[in-house]
Amino acid sequence: MTLDLHLQGGFELAPTADDGAARPTRRVQAVIAYLALAPRGAPVRRDTLAALLWGDRSDAQARQSVRQALSQIRKALGPQRSDVLVTDDDAVRLDGGKLSCDAALIEATASDTSADAAKCALRAFRGELLATIGPVTGPFDDWLFEARTRQLSLLTAAAGRLAELDRDALQDPQVTAALERLLALEPASARLAEVDALRLRDAGQSDLATARMDAVRRRLAEDGLDLEVEPSNSLGSIGPVPSLPTSATPPSTPEGDPALREYRRGRWSRVAVIAVALAAMVWWLRPEPPAPASALAVPQIEALTTEVQTQELAAALSQSFPAAIAMIGGIEQGAVADSRFVLRGTLERMSEDSFRLFAQLEDKVSERSLFTRVFEGSAQDMRGDLLRKLVVATDVAIGEGEQGRFAGTDDLEAWLLASAAIERTRTLTARGLADARELYADALARDPDFVHARTGLALAVLFDVFVGRPLARERIESLIEGLQDDPSVGSTALVVEAFLALSQGDHDTALERSTRARELSPNGAEVSAMHGLMLLQAGQLAAGEDYLARAIALQPTPPAWVYWMQARARRLAGDGAGAVALLDQAGVAEDEAPLYLVERILAHASTGETEATQAYGRELRQLLPDFDPAEWVDVLPHRAPQRGSDERVILERSIRR
Numbered sequence: 001m002t003l004d005l006h007l008q009g010g011f012e013l014a015p016t017a018d019d020g021a022a023r024p025t026r027r028v029q030a031v032i033a034y035l036a037l038a039p040r041g042a043p044v045r046r047d048t049l050a051a052l053l054w055g056d057r058s059d060a061q062a063r064q065s066v067r068q069a070l071s072q073i074r075k076a077l078g079p080q081r082s083d084v085l086v087t088d089d090d091a092v093r094l095d096g097g098k099l100s101c102d103a104a105l106i107e108a109t110a111s112d113t114s115a116d117a118a119k120c121a122l123r124a125f126r127g128e129l130l131a132t133i134g135p136v137t138g139p140f141d142d143w144l145f146e147a148r149t150r151q152l153s154l155l156t157a158a159a160g161r162l163a164e165l166d167r168d169a170l171q172d173p174q175v176t177a178a179l180e181r182l183l184a185l186e187p188a189s190a191r192l193a194e195v196d197a198l199r200l201r202d203a204g205q206s207d208l209a210t211a212r213m214d215a216v217r218r219r220l221a222e223d224g225l226d227l228e229v230e231p232s233n234s235l236g237s238i239g240p241v242p243s244l245p246t247s248a249t250p251p252s253t254p255e256g257d258p259a260l261r262e263y264r265r266g267r268w269s270r271v272a273v274i275a276v277a278l279a280a281m282v283w284w285l286r287p288e289p290p291a292p293a294s295a296l297a298v299p300q301i302e303a304l305t306t307e308v309q310t311q312e313l314a315a316a317l318s319q320s321f322p323a324a325i326a327m328i329g330g331i332e333q334g335a336v337a338d339s340r341f342v343l344r345g346t347l348e349r350m351s352e353d354s355f356r357l358f359a360q361l362e363d364k365v366s367e368r369s370l371f372t373r374v375f376e377g378s379a380q381d382m383r384g385d386l387l388r389k390l391v392v393a394t395d396v397a398i399g400e401g402e403q404g405r406f407a408g409t410d411d412l413e414a415w416l417l418a419s420a421a422i423e424r425t426r427t428l429t430a431r432g433l434a435d436a437r438e439l440y441a442d443a444l445a446r447d448p449d450f451v452h453a454r455t456g457l458a459l460a461v462l463f464d465v466f467v468g469r470p471l472a473r474e475r476i477e478s479l480i481e482g483l484q485d486d487p488s489v490g491s492t493a494l495v496v497e498a499f500l501a502l503s504q505g506d507h508d509t510a511l512e513r514s515t516r517a518r519e520l521s522p523n524g525a526e527v528s529a530m531h532g533l534m535l536l537q538a539g540q541l542a543a544g545e546d547y548l549a550r551a552i553a554l555q556p557t558p559p560a561w562v563y564w565m566q567a568r569a570r571r572l573a574g575d576g577a578g579a580v581a582l583l584d585q586a587g588v589a590e591d592e593a594p595l596y597l598v599e600r601i602l603a604h605a606s607t608g609e610t611e612a613t614q615a616y617g618r619e620l621r622q623l624l625p626d627f628d629p630a631e632w633v634d635v636l637p638h639r640a641p642q643r644g645s646d647e648r649v650i651l652e653r654s655i656r657r
Helices: 026-036 046-054 059-077 102-108 115-124 138-165 167-171 173-185 190-202 206-222 258-285 308-328 379-394 402-407 412-425 430-446 451-467 473-480 490-503 507-520 525-537 541-554 560-572 576-585 590-606 610-623 629-635 641-654
Strands: 003-006 012-014 085-087 091-094 099-101 293-297 339-349 355-363 368-377
Touching: 026 046, 026 059, 026 091, 026 102, 026 138, 046 059, 046 091, 046 138, 059 085, 099 102, 102 115, 102 138, 115 138, 115 173, 138 167, 138 173, 138 190, 167 173, 167 190, 173 190, 190 206, 308 339, 308 355, 308 379, 355 379, 368 379, 412 430, 412 451, 430 451, 451 473, 451 490, 451 590, 473 490, 490 507, 490 525, 507 525, 525 541, 525 560, 541 560, 560 576, 560 590, 576 590, 590 610, 590 641, 610 641, 629 641
Parallel strands: 003 099, 293 339
Antiparallel strands: 003 012, 085 091, 339 355, 355 368
């Protein structure tokens, strides 16, 4: 039996071990990932693994740790698949003939330039490589950074090849979803922007294509580059353009007369020789520069608009990041010329309470960009998200300062685990929620008093109902007991309470709790979306749609489940065709399907499309053989009992064998 290893987005082995073995620890996951991505499945020496992951221990302890890790891998594989791991006295490898790995599939495209290979690579991309693993060790984190950079380059190149060789494939829902994920990770990639613009134009969304290209043009201009050609209907007409260092853009070739090209090559060769000689003399005579101190410098963040609020926020952020890092300990604030780390950024306003911050952290020692990311949301959310990235990227030790107060724990490892869990929860997928529950549990194991992890775990357990699992009411209640009035976690606890009240048909309590949550977190996109859901189920359709629109305004690229709620709002308002159109537009991962299949069945039934209703019913039954329509409707009951009863009948008919 072939073993499926998923490393994109998060770590997952499927099928899992038959003996109920625990999920591999982070270091064991790191070993598996390193072996899976070894060039052409080559064996890896044990001492290499020891140095990579246990280099801070004695040789004997490191070798013992490697042996223990290999033993845990065998347990995770299970007795029927333990032969996937091949070991001898000196080296270890994974048998590629018995293993299917999504990340390795992407690596294979480096030597295969066909359209089919490009399509397979993009379909395999579900997110950043090992996105949920968090920091492991310095050497492994360095290797992972390079592996992520390489994968993004390969995927960017694959997207470009697909646009040139099989442009229709860009409309494939899985390819489209992959492009969106890539653009979220590489927002300043001109090559990806070109491909996405072609896809959007072919889909009749020219305005959106133009808006996205304008955003990339602004980011390139910030780096002193220029996107000179407007995107038209062919990739070739755009031509190769410069991009940020993390992009994979092929170099342009000279144009014009061949003899002129030859002359230019000769001229520039002579100039290059002279320049190299002068540079060597300057280098030989130069004074030895001092090594940059381990300090962080933040030049003034540039506001892209002239309005006072954005200008003031840009100035405040420029001052707060170095101060916050200095309070944490381990790194000081410094001037640009004397600091090792330099954070540069630009800020623009997206809506009344939402901003977009484009940030890049440079490391003068390694001479590379540690991260280039876009942060969106309220000022507080952006500050927290970027501060977390800074802590991880600069490997700062947490202390008793601002970070401890912000996070609710003095344990950096617990905070990083919970932060990664938040991102996985927002996917609202079976795989993402499972990852989130494990990460939260690991955080609580390190700090049992970490209330953010408790409420986050409650939310991850609660959202399991959307992927076909029963509501674990008692466990959720025990996790949030006594936390409703804690100002640091009150909004999350209240959202959970609101949902539990809704599941009992108590709409008044559900609305009261979600209203209080919204008052505590007026700029929280998820809180606004959940309040919109409560209003929908209470029959206040217009108000519900308003809050869903507010959630999207607060977070311009919201998780897919917000669009599911919008579709639900349209259907309840009598616009079944509009609901179907919205569901067709949103790309849905396979493990998100229960959420969408239920709404597809109800939406198509409202428009009288019996054949489509039955088709989606069969798909739902295949995905969830034990799906119970009554249980689903009971979790999200309407204030009008007849509406819930009608939904239950429709669902029962659609899945009838």
